[in-house]
Amino acid sequence: MDREVLHQAQARMENLTKPPRSLGYLEAVAVRLAALQGRVKPELGRGAVVVAAADHGVVAEGVSAYPQEVTYQMVLNFLRGGAAINQLALAADCAVYVLDVGVMGELPDHPGLLKRKVRPGTANLARGPAMTREEAERALLAGREAARQAIAQGATLLAAGDMGIGNTTAAAALTAALLDLPPERVVGPGTGVGEAGLKRKREGVERALARLRPGMDPLEVAAEVGGLELLAIAGVYLEGYEAGLPLVLDGFPVTAGGLLAWRLKPEVREHFFAGHLSREPGHRLALEALGLRPLLDLDLALGEGTGAVLAMPLLRAAARILHMATFEEAGVSRGG
Ligand SMILES: O=C(O)c1ccc[n+]([C@@H]2O[C@H](COP(=O)([O-])O)[C@@H](O)[C@H]2O)c1
């Protein structure tokens, strides 16, 4: 983040041929993009989304509306181009990278899949630690590796996506732990679990939180509650931060990974843009904690990185604002 360019871009914004602040929140987005790229006229090219996938032992508690095998089946769908993320990414000039950090079952070799399974799903977070600290570190490193690949292949804008049946339970536990919130504020319907499922979700999260001890570091907390893909997502953002890229958050599980990255490296927040506001109730609280305003509010609750990728054309458009003519350049009269 280049503070000098930040101020220059702010000054330029005030001289562009439009009434002050008439492009609303997009003006602040444009200025921040300029500061991140170190140029007053920022430009965003191709985007990339790393979709991290893993399974969750907590599904044994009956916390999801869908069976566990959907995680594996959806990864195959990603590789064949049949999922929402594939089609939305095509519309957004965004490459899709799929990362297996913990899917149950052996996936086929595929050029679009990075196979870095740490373990076949987490242990049940309602009954004991989801994974060891060493496994948490490996999942985070796998996310870093996937991001490195995306960056080496030309990404100028980086998002993470998630796929994991049961992961809104893990995300709720991680969000509650990192933000010190009560479970009932962050547990929501996920894929559409009913009232009884919601109660089991809340209880599972409560049991996981009861195992946490003061003084645990963020990685220890994440190992306790999971999930593997949430750690990978933190890794994606940490790598993207180190490469200086603008980083786009998605919905509730991805933002839980973003919160973890922020706890590990507070400066990462300066690179974050909130792609959208998810229907999952805890998402608003996570974005508020990060001080981020969502670019879109479309009642999405899908994950996969869909809300982040949908915001990419808007981020590209925001960058173009600083390429407008100033009043002086265009010979347009200023107002009083
Ligand atoms: O992104 C979101 O905010 C979001 C909200 C609800 C569900 N999801 C997706 O649905 C799956 C988790 O839902 P669940 O009910 O199985 O915990 C997982 O694959 C997520 O990508 C995602």
Ligand SMILES: Cc1cc2nc[nH]c2cc1C
């Ligand atoms: C079909 C399906 C697709 C998904 N994509 C992300 N989470 C998902 C959950 C389900 C159930």
